[in-house]
Amino acid sequence: MYHIMSMNMKEGRDTEFKKWYKKNRADLAKYVPEGWNFVGIFGPTMGLGKHDVTQIYEFKEFADLDRMREYTHPVADRLNAEFMDFILPGNFETMVLREADDWVTIEPKKPKR
Numbered sequence: 001m002y003h004i005m006s007m008n009m010k011e012g013r014d015t016e017f018k019k020w021y022k023k024n025r026a027d028l029a030k031y032v033p034e035g036w037n038f039v040g041i042f043g044p045t046m047g048l049g050k051h052d053v054t055q056i057y058e059f060k061e062f063a064d065l066d067r068m069r070e071y072t073h074p075v076a077d078r079l080n081a082e083f084m085d086f087i088l089p090g091n092f093e094t095m096v097l098r099e100a101d102d103w104v105t106i107e108p109k110k111p112k113r
Helices: 015-029 063-069 074-087
Strands: 004-009 036-042 053-059 093-095
Touching: 015 036, 015 074, 036 063, 053 063
Parallel strands: none
Antiparallel strands: 004 053, 004 093, 036 053
């Protein structure tokens, strides 16, 4: 499954953020809770899209969401605080995606005749 969080950056911070990300990418991948994998931070191509950055993590089971919520580590906490300094408050859009072959499907009842 993927945890995808999209947001917008504070005006004029793009270049500074890009430098910060390059400097800290390895630590962003290293300091995650068990069961999580940092995929990366992405931005729209040619300005297409409604968000400036999208952060993607991969995880295996819903219990991993609790592990992320409860996770604390001095390096991860510092990185999160620095990351949030670049982001406009209140504009997050988050979703969890799972592969189609993992979907639980429920077929509608057929009408009685």
